[in-house]
Amino acid sequence: MLDTAIEYGICIPHLCHVPYLSDIGACRLCIVEHVVNGRSQVTTSCTLYVDEGMVIMTNTDRIRKLRRNLAELLVAYAPNSRAIQDIALRCGVTEVRYPFQNHECVLCGRCVRVCNEVWKARAIGFVGRGKNRHVDYPFGVRPEFCKQCGNCVQLCPMTITPCNGPMKPGEERLCGQCESQLIIADQTPGSCVWCKLGEGFACGRYA
Amino acid sequence: MSRLNSTREMEHLRERLREQRQSITTTVMVCGGTGCQASESQAVIDAVRDELSKQGLDASVRLCVTGCHGFCEQGPVIIIEPGNTFYCHVSPEDAFEIVYQTVMRGEVIERLLYTDLVSGERFQTESEIPFYQAQDRQILSQNRLVDPCSIEDYIVSGGYTALAKVLSAMTPEEIVEEIKASGLRGRGGGGFPTGRKWNECQEAPGDEKYVICNADEGDPGAYMDRCVLEGNPHLVLEGMMIGAWAIGARKGYIYVRNEYPLAVKNSRIAVEQARELGLLGDNILGSSFSFDVDVARGGGAFVCGESTALMTSIEGKVGEPRPKDVHTVVDGLYHKPTTLNNVETWANVPAIILNGSSWFASKGTQGSKGTKILALTGRIKNTGLVEVAMGTPIHDVVFEIGGGAVNGKPVKAVQTGGPSGGCLPVDKFDLAIDFDVLSEAGSMVGSGGMVVMDEETCMVDVAKYFLAFLQDESCGKCLPCRLGIDRMLEIINDITEGRGRPEQLDLLEELADTVAQTALCGLGKTAPNPVLSTLRYFRQEYEAHIKEKKCPAGVCKALITYWIDPDRCTGCRVCLQGCAHKAITGKKKQVHVIDTQLCQKCGICRSECKFDAIRVV
Numbered sequence: 001m002l003d004t005a006i007e008y009g010i011c012i013p014h015l016c017h018v019p020y021l022s023d024i025g026a027c028r029l030c031i032v033e034h035v036v037n038g039r040s041q042v043t044t045s046c047t048l049y050v051d052e053g054m055v056i057m058t059n060t061d062r063i064r065k066l067r068r069n070l071a072e073l074l075v076a077y078a079p080n081s082r083a084i085q086d087i088a089l090r091c092g093v094t095e096v097r098y099p100f101q102n103h104e105c106v107l108c109g110r111c112v113r114v115c116n117e118v119w120k121a122r123a124i125g126f127v128g129r130g131k132n133r134h135v136d137y138p139f140g141v142r143p144e145f146c147k148q149c150g151n152c153v154q155l156c157p158m159t160i161t162p163c164n165g166p167m168k169p170g171e172e173r174l175c176g177q178c179e180s181q182l183i184i185a186d187q188t189p190g191s192c193v194w195c196k197l198g199e200g201f202a203c204g205r206y207a
Numbered sequence: 208m209s210r211l212n213s214t215r216e217m218e219h220l221r222e223r224l225r226e227q228r229q230s231i232t233t234t235v236m237v238c239g240g241t242g243c244q245a246s247e248s249q250a251v252i253d254a255v256r257d258e259l260s261k262q263g264l265d266a267s268v269r270l271c272v273t274g275c276h277g278f279c280e281q282g283p284v285i286i287i288e289p290g291n292t293f294y295c296h297v298s299p300e301d302a303f304e305i306v307y308q309t310v311m312r313g314e315v316i317e318r319l320l321y322t323d324l325v326s327g328e329r330f331q332t333e334s335e336i337p338f339y340q341a342q343d344r345q346i347l348s349q350n351r352l353v354d355p356c357s358i359e360d361y362i363v364s365g366g367y368t369a370l371a372k373v374l375s376a377m378t379p380e381e382i383v384e385e386i387k388a389s390g391l392r393g394r395g396g397g398g399f400p401t402g403r404k405w406n407e408c409q410e411a412p413g414d415e416k417y418v419i420c421n422a423d424e425g426d427p428g429a430y431m432d433r434c435v436l437e438g439n440p441h442l443v444l445e446g447m448m449i450g451a452w453a454i455g456a457r458k459g460y461i462y463v464r465n466e467y468p469l470a471v472k473n474s475r476i477a478v479e480q481a482r483e484l485g486l487l488g489d490n491i492l493g494s495s496f497s498f499d500v501d502v503a504r505g506g507g508a509f510v511c512g513e514s515t516a517l518m519t520s521i522e523g524k525v526g527e528p529r530p531k532d533v534h535t536v537v538d539g540l541y542h543k544p545t546t547l548n549n550v551e552t553w554a555n556v557p558a559i560i561l562n563g564s565s566w567f568a569s570k571g572t573q574g575s576k577g578t579k580i581l582a583l584t585g586r587i588k589n590t591g592l593v594e595v596a597m598g599t600p601i602h603d604v605v606f607e608i609g610g611g612a613v614n615g616k617p618v619k620a621v622q623t624g625g626p627s628g629g630c631l632p633v634d635k636f637d638l639a640i641d642f643d644v645l646s647e648a649g650s651m652v653g654s655g656g657m658v659v660m661d662e663e664t665c666m667v668d669v670a671k672y673f674l675a676f677l678q679d680e681s682c683g684k685c686l687p688c689r690l691g692i693d694r695m696l697e698i699i700n701d702i703t704e705g706r707g708r709p710e711q712l713d714l715l716e717e718l719a720d721t722v723a724q725t726a727l728c729g730l731g732k733t734a735p736n737p738v739l740s741t742l743r744y745f746r747q748e749y750e751a752h753i754k755e756k757k758c759p760a761g762v763c764k765a766l767i768t769y770w771i772d773p774d775r776c777t778g779c780r781v782c783l784q785g786c787a788h789k790a791i792t793g794k795k796k797q798v799h800v801i802d803t804q805l806c807q808k809c810g811i812c813r814s815e816c817k818f819d820a821i822r823v824v
Contacts, residue, residue, distance in 0.1 A: 025530040026685050028725045042724050047530035069721040073690040097714050098694050107683065126525070126683075129508065131693065133683030 001048040002030050005058065012058050013067065013090050015074075015083075015157060016108040017046040021117055026109055028070055029087065033057040042066065068092045078103045079172040083157035088174065100172035104158060107133055111152030121145050124152060210485035213493040214371040217362070224363050233268045233310050235259075236351050237297075238284040240275025240434055241469060242591070247299075248283035254302035255285075259310075268310055271360070274350040274438015277592040278338055281321060286351060291332040294319040324588055324610055338589050341607045343570065343596045345578045346554050350438035355473045358480040361441040367486060369557035370448050374494045377560075382453040383409055386556070389564035390576035395421055395512075395549030396627060396653040397729070398575070398642035404546060408454045408536040411544035416456040418447050419540065419547040421517060422463035422470060425509040426625025427676065429656030431580040431592055432550035436463065436470040439554070440477035444500065446553030448491070449560060451498045454546050459498065462517050464505040475502050509626075509680035513728045514539075514547045516682065527682045528728030549654070551580055571597030575641045579652065583609050585659035586616070595640065602636040605659055616661040620744070624653025626673045626680075627733030629740025630666060649740040651733075665762035666745040667752055671699045673737035681730065688731030691722035695738055703763040707753035716742060761823035764808045768824055773798045775820035782812035782821065 003019060005012050015027035023046040033040040034048065035055035042063070045056070057063065071091035075084050076098040084106065107126070112135060115121050123146035127136040137143060153159060162175045211217045237243075237252050252272055259268055276284050281295035287309050294305065297319060308314040320329045321336055330336045353360040361367070373382055387402030408416065420443055424432040436443055447459050461478075463470050478500050481487040489497040503521050510516050511526040518540045520526035539545025555577060559567045568576045575597040581604060583593050588610035595604060601621060605611070612618045620630045629650035631638065638644050642652050660669065674696040683689045698715050701707050719735030719742075726732045742749060751757050758766040771782075771791075778796040790806040793799030801812070801821075813821040 023530075024684070025727055028686050028727070031725055043532060044530065044727075048532050066721050066725050069717065070686060070725060073694060073718075074686060076694075077690050098697070106686075107689070128683070129510075130679060130681040130683045130689065133689070 001032070001050050001056065002045040004050050005045060005056075010058055012045055013071070013087055014046060015087060015106070016110060018110055018113070018155065021110070021113040023047050024109055024113070026107065027074075029067060029074075029091070031063055031066060031070075033060055033063055064092060072096055073098070074106060075174060077101050078106050078158065079174070080104075080162065080166050081106075081158045082160040082162050085162055085175045093174065096174055102167075102169050102172055105135060106158065107135070108157060109135075110155040110157070111135060114151045114155050119147075119149065119151065121147070208484060210483075211492060212485065214375050217367060217371060217492060221362050224359050228269075228363065231267060231269045234271055234288045235268060235305075235310060236271045236273050236286040236288065238274075238276045238282060238351075239272040240279075240350075240438055241430065241467075242275055242279030242434075243282035243284060244469075246282040246296075248297075250299040251283045251285070251297050251302065254299035255306065258302045258306040262306055262311065264306070264310065271354050273353065274355050275347075275434035275592060276351050277342075277344070277347050277434075277594070278336075278589070279591040280589050281591075286333055291334060293321055293330070293333040293336065295321050338591070338593075338608055338610075341603065342594050343578050344594045345558060346435060346439075346442070346551065347580060347592060347594045349442060350434070353439055353441075355438050355440055356476050358441060358477070358484060361439070366441055366557075367445055369560040370445050370486070371492060373449050373452055373560055374492055374496055379409060379453045379455065382449060382560070385564045386453075386559060387564075389559045389567040390571070390574075391552065391555055391559060391567065392575060392642060393549060394551035394555070394579065394654070396624065396651065398646075398652065401548060401552055404536055404548075405450065405453055407534065408544050408546045411537045413544050414455075415458075415541075415543045416454055417540045417543060417545040418451045418454065418456045418459040419517065419521070419545060420447055420459070420461040420550055420553050421512065421514070421547055422461060422467070422474075422550045423505045423512040423517060424467075424550075424654060425464065425512055425680075426627075426654055426656045428584040428658045429582045429625055429654050431582050431655050433467050433470055434592055435550050435554050435580070436461075437467070437473050440470075440474045441481070442557060443474075443550055443553045444477055444481055444487075446548075446556035447500065448486070448498055449556050450546055450548065450553065452496050454544070456546070457497055457499070459500040460503045460521055460540075461500060462503045462505055462511075462521060464507065464511075466507060471502065471504060478502060508682070509676075510682045510728070510730050513730055515728065517547065518545065527684050528730070530727065551655075572639060572641045572644075574643045575652075579640060579655055581640070581655045581657045583657050583659070585622075585657075586612050586614075586618075586661045586664070587659040588613055598639045598641055600637050600639055601631065604640065604657065605636065609659065612659060612661040614661075616663065618659060619662050619664060620660045620666065622650075622658040622660065622669065622737075623656065624651040624736075625656045626677050627651060627729070627736055628653045628656070629736045630660070630669060630744065631740070632744045635744070649743050650736070663760055663762070665703075665758050665760035666741045666748045667699060667703055667758075668760075668762045670737045670741045671696065671703060674699060674734075677730070677734045681734070685727035685731060687722045688726045688728075688734060691718055691726070691731075692734055694718060695722070695735065699738070702749060702752045703758070704765040705752075705756050707749075709750075709753055712742070712746075712749055712753070757824075767808060768803050769801050769806055769808060769810075769812065770803075770822055770824060771799050771801055772820045772822050775818045777818055777820075779817070781815050781817070785811045785815040787811065 012030045014030040025044040025047040030045045031042050032045045034043050068091050071088045072093045075088035076096045115124050283297045285294040285297050322329050352364045383405045391401040392398045422432050422436050461474050487499050505511050508526050511520045513528050516526045516528040535545050578594050578596050580594045593608050620632050622630045678692045681688045698711050719738045723735045751759050761767050776798045783791045788805050788807045790802045
């Protein structure tokens with residue numbers, strides 16, 4: 001569903017989705033309203049299959065509000081990435097109501113999936129549960145079959161630092177550097193804003 | 208025993224077993240369920256067995272170690288048939304008396320009878336006891352008839368007749384129609400119509416299909432699935448066989464958590480015994496139906512009670528939920544059509560087949576049929592398992608069956624449905640136990656946990672407890688559940704520690720709503736329920752924490768201070784000696800004083816004081 005929407009120029013913000021990888025529905029940013037029998041339910045568009053006669057709403061008040069809240073959680077968790085900051089702005093976050101944290105990984109699982117699915121290496125995976133979940137090598141040691149191809153790094157949204165460089169702990173904020181550009185772009189809904197997440201990530205527009 | 212090749216052979220076996228048992232004059236049923244095991248019923252069982260063999264009664268008296276009887280508060284429990292004499296709080300020393308007086312002479316031992324806490328009356332038989340009288344025990348009552356490790360017991364009590372009936376006289380379509388007509392809904396929490404689920408799975412394309420019994424029960428304070436599986440595993444197995452025949456599955460799994468060792472053991476024994484008799488395997492009872500069951504053990508993750516996470520766990524992967532855009536009835540275990548039902552749902556199936564759907568539908572309400580087992584825990588007199596018809600008001604369960612709160616304190620609220628459910632205040636107690644009614648009220652029937660709370664429970668603290676539980680148990684896969692619960696807990700921690708701001712309540716509500724709508728699986732979607740329901744019914748408590756910086760129930764440590772009421776203090780020095788932090792000073796027979804700087808608010812002084820002089824503000 002998400003791929004189709006992007007193909008038709010309807011941008012749905014997304015983070016964990018990569019066109020050539022499987023979809024796990026982890027970031028939940030690509031939520032849409034799916035109307036079934038007159039009742040609309042919120043679901044992620046990346047895991048949804050397109051069907052004849054389907055009714056999907058991508059830009060309702062309800063979706064915008066939910067998406068903004070999710071992006072707010074995300075940017076408060078890991079503000080030190082241009083990609084995450086762009087998503088937050090794209091989703092309309094103007095203030096963050098939670099204390100900032102400074103985490104290095106948002107657990108989108110792009111790296112894990114590219115390693116498992118494209119290279120079949122399975123050199124990294126998710127370890128732990130809940131708050132302790134993190135990406136690691138098997139038993140914390142780099143295995144021989146990790147060829148250090150760097151694909152995981154390439155796909156990582158956290159590798160793009162904000163324009164003014166990384167924020168020091170305690171100085172995290174909503175950076176807002178690109179606000180003007182994004183707001184102008186938002187006036188023509190559905191158009192791609194060429195956000196940093198797409199660049200090099202093959203979001204469809206960049207592929 | 209040899210393999211049964213036809214329905215007739217099973218009937219013959221049943222007759223033969225019944226004849227064999229005619230020589231038995233008395234049956235002593237000792238509860239060996241987990242609740243009674245905790246009150247050391249094993250020692251009682253051993254003592255009674257020794258005593259019976261000493262008296263040479265092995266042949267004529269049968270000692271039956273059964274599953275849970277439900278009245279766990281009174282354990283260990285013994286019932287003696289004939290006579291239905293009910294003894295509670297039995298100790299190993301009572302074994303001689305029980306065997307000598309009751310078994311051999313038929314006399315009743317007054318001392319061991321149940322005394323009602325409210326009226327002070329003594330009751331001789333199980334059926335007279337108010338706790339049992341107010342119930343409608345369809346599933347639980349079978350627990351006391353059978354030894355869970357004996358397939359003979361189950362067959363003698365009429366087991367596997369429903370299986371024989373469907374194999375000889377019903378088509379799969381007829382079974383599904385029957386279940387549909389009965390109005391049975393999933394007992395695990397969701398309340399999805401079972402018949403519809405079976406129908407969709409039956410119609411799903413594919414030859415390879417699965418049935419799963421979900422016994423990964425993890426709600427705090429809930430243990431009904433455990434007791435059914437421990438006490439009567441063949442009933443669950445029979446239900447699964449009927450379901451498998453209906454949808455066309457050849458393989459089934461019982462997914463039981465490893466923390467339930469007795470349930471694992473008993474279900475394994477049951478599967479072995481059924482295989483031996485040919486009730487599992489190829490061409491069951493000479494029909495074309497072939498089916499086998501494996502017991503899969505869960506590794507202790509609460510999230511594995513969620514259907515898709517459970518399936519990935521059986522597949523050998525990390526137990527994490529996956530998106531359910533295509534339902535599990537089409538794309539389930541190993542991406543094949545799968546019917547997953549809860550223990551209690553499966554246990555309801557044989558009775559529906561035997562007695563007909565109209566019998567089942569005659570109980571309950573418009574939308575919710577049949578009976579529901581509830582685990583009554585918390586600050587209540589009669590802790591235990593309760594089975595009532597759907598539609599029974601909460602009030603009846605808490606006060607008539609449960610006997611009200613301990614210490615006679617007023618009941619404040621009841622938490623239903625575990626971490627996914629919500630808290631209902633006492634003025635909502637006239638609500639019926641019904642899937643739709645409770646979810647409308649912001650709670651849910653859920654798996655059936657019922658935690659009763661009195662005035663000394665702080666509702667903000669309750670929400671905090673459940674959030675902390677869910678934060679621990681969230682798999683961390685999706686963003687709203689992992690970060691959302693974390694932030695909700697952060698806000699609640701602020702509130703309970705006196706840093707709360709009024710605008711945080713709105714943020715909490717908005718965040719809870721976001722998580723509920725966007726999370727990936729059932730755990731995340733229902734995680735905000737404890738917060739939302741306490742905010743809905745007990746907002747004034749939140750506000751007291753934030754505005755007045757006070758905890759009305761006296762629970763949140765940062766917001767309370769202990770002081771000694773000078774009018775009541777007699778200077779007995781008991782609290783002074785009990786205080787581990789040396790925070791209490793005072794001379795003998797003079798009023799004592801608590802040093803608030805040193806006080807750690809542990810509450811020992813309050814529980815020690817006989818004059819109720821220690822107050823919490």
